[in-house]
Amino acid sequence: xxxxxxxxxxxxxxxxxxxxxxxxxxxxxxxxxxxxxxxxxxxxxxxxxxxxxxxxxxxxxxxxxxxxxxxxxxxxxxxxxxxxxxxxxxxxxxxxxxxxxxxxxxxxxxx
Numbered sequence: 001x002x003x004x005x006x007x008x009x010x011x012x013x014x015x016x017x018x019x020x021x022x023x024x025x026x027x028x029x030x031x032x033x034x035x036x037x038x039x040x041x042x043x044x045x046x047x048x049x050x051x052x053x054x055x056x057x058x059x060x061x062x063x064x065x066x067x068x069x070x071x072x073x074x075x076x077x078x079x080x081x082x083x084x085x086x087x088x089x090x091x092x093x094x095x096x097x098x099x100x101x102x103x104x105x106x107x108x109x110x111x
Contacts, residue, residue: 012047014085014088015085015092017084021044021047026043028084033084035081036077038064039077039080041063042077042081045062046093051102051103051105053100053102054102055099056071056074056101059100059101078093078101081093092105
């Protein structure tokens, strides 16, 4: 299917950015953005659990696959993701004190 023929439903909109899971890309204004694999995996995990608080432990278990890493690694990856998404998209990632993180997404059918 040609790029122009791809339905927008395949993309998850995050401000000026979009997640294209089929191609493994984050797009900013339609252009691919280079991100580390963990940053991409974190975004996919947050999208899969959108509008719900996910704990740091849940993120470590799935994104880092149980590897022992410091809290700073997650904090830095969240920071990287917010930078990639820009102001509007980054505002969708909420830090929930003492609980974890939450990605707020509106229905993709809304304008």
